[in-house]
Amino acid sequence: MTAADAAAECELGRELNVENLTLASHVDAINWNRVIDPVDDDVWDRLTGNFWLPEKVPLSNDVPSWATLTEQEKTLTMRVFTGLTLLDTIQGTVGAISLIPDAVTPHEEAVLTNIAFMESVHAKSYSSIFSTLCSTKEIDEAFRWSRENTYLQSKADIILSYYRGDDPLKRKVASTLLESFLFYSGFYLPMYWSAHAKLTNTADLIRLIIRDEAVHGYYIGYKYQRGLESQSEERKQELKDYTMNLMFELYENEVAYTHDLYDSVGLAEDCKKFLHYNANKALMNLGYEAMFPKELTDVNPAILAALSPNSDENHDFFSGSGSSYVIGKAENTEDEDWDF
């Protein structure tokens, strides 16, 4: 692509972006000493406390590991990461920002600006991975793939169309499904590599992104549920139907995208379980019950352990019939809070 093409493409993107942008006609100074919804305050603290930059992660330690991957595995990994870059770009430049005019408190607006900024950090961090591990030619090739892949473009189009719509609650649904569901066909791969002791520093960076997305999905889902409270029963039902329909539409596309990416390495079925598991969590973030039954959500324990090192069942007294009971190891706690 020439520089002129790139500029033209940017211009096109910008046109789409301003189409429905409503700027506030009046703004009051934000007073953080009068917080209306304590969740805004909690989430702000959590997000700022989680702040990170890709430069802090020693990605170059993954260079020897990258060299052990086959050409096919390298191509797959780069494609997965350009796919994730696209979603983060959408969320940073359109998604989180499209929610700002709908915010019901000034603190919610502030939280959304943090979310938008962190999405841009996420998008940039994939480029840090690329520049550490790959050649410019390979990088350009992967980005070209991301522009041409039908399923990836389709997922972007579906989400963008809802962001441009005029229903604030539907926008929140689309946003939560992006944050809590659509990323996971991509997140699967670095967790898989990590479980096989490959690209472990890259996996550390991805885990930071996953942690952020978990807060974003929780927060936007929470605001959706608050918004729902004042709606009529009929409208609640309409929104529930809409959520389920959108989930199915996105799910079908995700399954096709997953096969397209992972069939070549035989991981599509394993990845789909991870999709089901996360689809359930996305729905729960919106206040709905899980949709996929247990048989479809039994994620490979190695993937789950890569995601959360202490997620294995041995920590659960009930599920281990008591036989695996171990008292948690002592940790330093903030003793000033505890009187005993």
Add this chain to the structure above:
Amino acid sequence: MLLVYYSSSSGYTHRFVGKLRHPSLRLPILTKDETLRIEEPFVLVTPTYGAGPNRGAVPKQVIKFLNIESNRRHLMGVIGAGNTNFGEEYCRAAHRVAAKCHVPVLYRVELLGTPEDVEAVNLGLDKLCASSLKTAM
């Protein structure tokens, strides 16, 4: 088995506990409010808060409740509510309370819990009622 739980205004833990067939009591949302005093064996259900590995994982209201020795004496175990996407932080508050009070983490549940979680916790609490597991301290 009595459940005592903390749930913020987002209400995930509240909804999970509401699906169980065991009696429950909710801790006050505001830290300044008077906490509960419990005179019978109970299981604590708590989500995890905080911004870092060693900062404020246990909700303040849970700490206030456990700072009362007679409450602590009746604590049988802890159920954690969380999200594996928080990695090592997953259910950290439950693990921290368990370690501090020398009781087991009984179960961990994500978000609203699945029907399987509800079933497992109901049965587990039934068993716990029947068992002679020693209470903390």
